[in-house]
Amino acid sequence: MTIIVTGGAGFIGSNFIFHMIERYPEYRIICLDKLTYAGNLSTLAPVMDNPQFRFVKADICDREVVYKIFGEEHPDIVVNFAAESHVDRSIENPGVFLETNIMGTATMMDACRKYGITRYHQVSTDEVYGDLPLDRPDLFFTEETPIHTSSPYSSSKAAADLLVLAYHRTYGLPVSISRCSNNYGPYHFPEKLIPLMIANALNDKPLPVYGEGINVRDWLYVEDHCKAIDLVIHKGRVGEVYNIGGHNEMRNIDIVKMICDALGKPYSLITYVTDRKGHDMRYAIDPTKIHNELGWLPETKFADGIKKTIQWYLYNCEWWETVISGEYQTTMRKCTGIDNRTIDI
Ligand code: NAD
Ligand code: DAU
Numbered sequence: 001m002t003i004i005v006t007g008g009a010g011f012i013g014s015n016f017i018f019h020m021i022e023r024y025p026e027y028r029i030i031c032l033d034k035l036t037y038a039g040n041l042s043t044l045a046p047v048m049d050n051p052q053f054r055f056v057k058a059d060i061c062d063r064e065v066v067y068k069i070f071g072e073e074h075p076d077i078v079v080n081f082a083a084e085s086h087v088d089r090s091i092e093n094p095g096v097f098l099e100t101n102i103m104g105t106a107t108m109m110d111a112c113r114k115y116g117i118t119r120y121h122q123v124s125t126d127e128v129y130g131d132l133p134l135d136r137p138d139l140f141f142t143e144e145t146p147i148h149t150s151s152p153y154s155s156s157k158a159a160a161d162l163l164v165l166a167y168h169r170t171y172g173l174p175v176s177i178s179r180c181s182n183n184y185g186p187y188h189f190p191e192k193l194i195p196l197m198i199a200n201a202l203n204d205k206p207l208p209v210y211g212e213g214i215n216v217r218d219w220l221y222v223e224d225h226c227k228a229i230d231l232v233i234h235k236g237r238v239g240e241v242y243n244i245g246g247h248n249e250m251r252n253i254d255i256v257k258m259i260c261d262a263l264g265k266p267y268s269l270i271t272y273v274t275d276r277k278g279h280d281m282r283y284a285i286d287p288t289k290i291h292n293e294l295g296w297l298p299e300t301k302f303a304d305g306i307k308k309t310i311q312w313y314l315y316n317c318e319w320w321e322t323v324i325s326g327e328y329q330t331t332m333r334k335c336t337g338i339d340n341r342t343i344d345i
Contacts, residue, residue, distance in 0.1 A: 002028040003233075004075040006060050006108065007082030009039035011188045012123070012222055016081065019226040021047055028052055030073050032066075033082065034059040034100075040323060043187050060104035063111075070115040077119045077233055080108050086191055087127075087153045091277050094152035101156035102163065109167045109175075121233050122164045122177045126218070126245065127154035129179075131280035134216065140286035141179075143241045150278045165239075174238045178229055181245035181285045184305065185222030186312040190320050193217075194306075197256050198313045199320050201265045211275035213253030216282040220246045221300035221308075231294045245285025246298035255306075262310050 003020065007013040008031030020029055033039045035057055047053045058065045060082045082104060084090065084097045105122065112120045129141040130148035147162070149155040167173040188195040197207050228244045236242055253270075260267055290296045313320060
């Protein structure tokens with residue numbers, strides 16, 4: 001079995017590669033990643049010398065290169081994590097989100113059509129459903145909830161989802177889509193809420209909370225997301241959408257206070273700042289379908305997951321300090337020259 005994993009040098013993609021290499025020692029895993037600001041080759045250092053693994057630096061929008069890799073590897077399965085993923089950046093500069101998240105998805109699926117695969121899996125997000133009101137805790141996103149996006153990021157992800165379903169209906173491409181809630185865990189880029197707050201708190205810097213901090217997110221430990229995708233690509237039905245989430249809703253301000261408490265930092269670091277434009281109020285996933293059909297359930301409780309995550313950031317200061325300083329971009333270029341399984345096309 002050969003699997004192409006795009007965006008594998010990012011947060012969830014790297015965790016997925018670690019999971020797959022450990023779980024399926026007989027599989028060949030090809031990571032295709034452009035190494036944007038969010039991709040960090042040092043994250044993949046533990047698998048770089050593994051004969052099961054190949055890293056290719058490539059843009060999913062670059063048709064010629066993508067086809068070349070498919071021609072060489074003839075993958076059975078493609079899991080598309082590659083995306084511009086940060087809502088705030090999409091508000092500042094939507095263009096690259098449309099390019100990577102929509103055109104990149106189309107290019108990957110065109111390659112799948114040309115070379116033939118058994119499964120194309122699109123890693124999507126609960127943000128395609130828009131948001132829920134704070135005063136209706138009885139409401140959840142199901143797979144039937146209409147698409148109703150708020151940001152350029154979520155709109156680009158929704159457009160990609162629609163394209164994926166269109167490629168299934170029009171060309172018969174064997175696709176699946178998963179829509180997950182907010183992830184947290186190791187290798188999370190320190191521009192997102194949890195890793196940013198941990199890094200800033202450790203540096204005694206202000207903790208910027210948007211608006212009143214009462215927006216709610218539904219947090220899932222990244223390993224649980226990876227296990228869910230593993231199930232969907234192997235056992236999920238073709239043409240189907242699966243929601244992934246663990247019923248773990250938290251207000252932003254409560255998470256920030258929890259991080260302060262865990263690190264022994266004062267709440268005086270918390271700084272309320274101007275709200276995000278179009279800020280979604282609440283996300284909440286109903287994961288009944290993936291539970292009933294595939295038996296998936298989250299394994300990590302938030303109290304344990306956040307402890308593990310904070311510990312990881314404490315023990316891996318070098319990783320996030322290098323990421324914050326931007327120094328890793330230089331280090332990465334050095335790495336690409338050194339490792340012979342790393343092909344810079
Ligand atoms: P990330 O920003 O940490 O990583 C994205 C990766 O994609 C990086 O390695 C980057 O270099 C790569 N990439 C970006 N543009 C590329 C391109 N044109 N060609 C090839 N590679 C490119 O993102 P993440 O948080 O790991 O999210 C991964 C996927 O999961 C995304 O599709 C995102 O929409 C989805 N998702 C994320 C969350 C979450 O909470 N983080 C939740 C649900 C779904
Ligand atoms: O729900 C899944 C989505 O979760 C993914 O599709 C996205 O790729 C991922 O980035 C994430 O989006 P969010 O916008 O929910 O995550 P973020 O960490 O950026 O913000 C979480 C909440 O915290 C949100 O309500 C905004 C708030 N926030 C965020 C930052 C970065 C702050 O209050 N202060 C901050 O500095």
